[in-house]
Structure formats: C-alpha cells, structure tokens
Amino acid sequence: MKSAFIIGTLLLAIIAGAYALNLENQAGNPAQTQVTLTTSTPLTTSMTTTATSTSQTTTVTATSGAGLTQEEINGLLFMREEEKLARDVYLKLYEMYGLQIFKNIAESEQRHTDAVLSLIEKYNLTDPAINEVGVFRNQELQELYNKLIEQGSRSLADALKVGALIEEKDIIDINKLINETENPDIIRVYTNLVNGSAHHLVAFVSEYEQVTGEPYHPQLLSQQQFEQIISSVTNGPGNGHGYKNGSK
Numbered sequence: 001m002k003s004a005f006i007i008g009t010l011l012l013a014i015i016a017g018a019y020a021l022n023l024e025n026q027a028g029n030p031a032q033t034q035v036t037l038t039t040s041t042p043l044t045t046s047m048t049t050t051a052t053s054t055s056q057t058t059t060v061t062a063t064s065g066a067g068l069t070q071e072e073i074n075g076l077l078f079m080r081e082e083e084k085l086a087r088d089v090y091l092k093l094y095e096m097y098g099l100q101i102f103k104n105i106a107e108s109e110q111r112h113t114d115a116v117l118s119l120i121e122k123y124n125l126t127d128p129a130i131n132e133v134g135v136f137r138n139q140e141l142q143e144l145y146n147k148l149i150e151q152g153s154r155s156l157a158d159a160l161k162v163g164a165l166i167e168e169k170d171i172i173d174i175n176k177l178i179n180e181t182e183n184p185d186i187i188r189v190y191t192n193l194v195n196g197s198a199h200h201l202v203a204f205v206s207e208y209e210q211v212t213g214e215p216y217h218p219q220l221l222s223q224q225q226f227e228q229i230i231s232s233v234t235n236g237p238g239n240g241h242g243y244k245n246g247s248k
Contacts, residue, residue, distance in 0.1 A: 085166070086105075086106075116189065117129070164205055205230070
C-alpha cells in the first residue's frame with residue numbers, strides 16, 4: 001500500500017540524513033540503512049500490545065492534531081510511550097547488570113521518544129508520557145513493562161533476550177505505522193526509529209551470542225524477516241562487516 005510513495009520518501013529522508021541517529025552501542029556505529037519487512041511470511045507472536053490497540057488503551061486524547069488522521073494521532077501517542085518503555089526497561093536492566101549496552105541503547109531510546117514528542121508538540125497533541133521510569137498511561141504497555149522486567153531479572157542472558165524482543169516489537173509496530181500514513185514528517189521520524197531499532201537488535205543479538213555461546217532465534221519476527229533485517233544492517237552502505245561488534 002502506497003509502496004512507491006513510501007519507499008521514495010524513506011530513501012530521500014535517509015539520504016538527507018534528517019534526524020540522523022547517533023547510535024552508541026557495542027555493535028559500533030554502522031551506517032544507517034532503510035529497514036522494511038517482507039510480509040509474505042506471517043508473524044508469529046504472543047504479544048498483543050501493538051499500535052493497533054492505541055485507540056482503546058491510550059487514555060490521553062488529542063487537543064488538536066489538525067491535518068492528522070485519527071490513526072496517525074493514535075500511532076504517535078502509542079509510539080511515544082513504546083519508545084519510553086524501551087528506555088525504561090534498559091535503564092532498569094543497566095541497574096541490575098551494569099552492562100554498558102543497556103545504558104548506551106537507553107540513551108538512544110531517549111532520543112527516539114524525544115523525536116516523537118517533537119511531532120506531538122508540532123501538531124498540538126497532548127503528550128501521554130508520564131515523567132517517571134516504569135509508569136505508563138497505556139495499561140497494556142504498563143503490563144508489558146512489568147512482564148519484561150520480571151523476565152530480564154532472571155539472568156543476563158534473559159535480559160539480553162528482553163532487549164532483542166523489544167527491538168523486534170518496535171520494528172513490527174513502526175513498519176505498520178509507516179504504512180498507515182502519507183505525512184512526510186511522521187514518515188521521516190518513523191524511518192529513523194525503525195532504522196535505530198534494527199541496529200539495536202543487531203547489538204543485542206551480538207551480545208547475547210557472545211554471552212551464551214548460542215545462536216539467537218527471533219521471538220516475534222519470522223526467520224525470514226529477521227535475516228532480512230540483520231542483512232540490511234550488517235551489509236548496509238559503508239558497513240560490510242558481520243554483526244558481532246564489527247566482525248563475525
């Protein structure tokens with residue numbers, strides 16, 4: 001749907017370097033690449049908290065949002081809190097394990113949620129985010145946060161799997177939202193978010209495999225989608241390296 005428009009706009013946004021991400025994680029700082037999902041293989045997931053649930057679960061509504069559809073408004077409000085969820089989980093996991101990757105990616109997620117906030121403010125919407133770590137207006141995100149913290153507290157390997165799970169979920173949700181809008185402001189920000197999530201996923205996968213000595217298996221994405229994303233990051237422009245901290 002609108003694939004020609006979307007792909008063209010995304011490429012222009014990436015080339016222009018708008019909202020360029022300065023990703024500081026243990027996978028290095030690879031070049032930004034466009035990440036989209038091939039949807040021929042159905043997603044298998046037990047997680048139901050996605051962008052489709054925003055109209056029912058986000059209690060803060062828009063005060064204006066002139067020029068935006070209700071879907072676009074719902075998506076922005078949801079993504080503001082979902083990016084905050086990623087940041088908050090990583091901050092807590094950093095407190096537990098002191099592993100630098102959690103701190104670095106938490107800082108990147110702060111930039112992500114700030115980028116969504118800039119659109120919320122531009123379109124005069126009411127910001128749903130609560131300025132407290134681990135507290136969310138969206139009750140499904142609140143439950144998900146609690147579940148992920150519990151899972152991540154079991155072991156370092158589980159914590160790294162939580163990080164990868166969050167990034168897989170972000171990629172799925174953001175790609176869906178991109179396909180629901182033709183607004184160039186929203187497309188530009190979402191494109192950078194999904195690219196950032198792809199790099200974060202690669203970083204967590206690399207760290208997980210180094211810690212456990214076992215291969216990582218995708219939790220929400222299909223194997224085909226996972227391999228597509230890994231390839232888009234590790235073989236992207238200016239990279240040409242494997243995904244284990246720059247070399248396989």
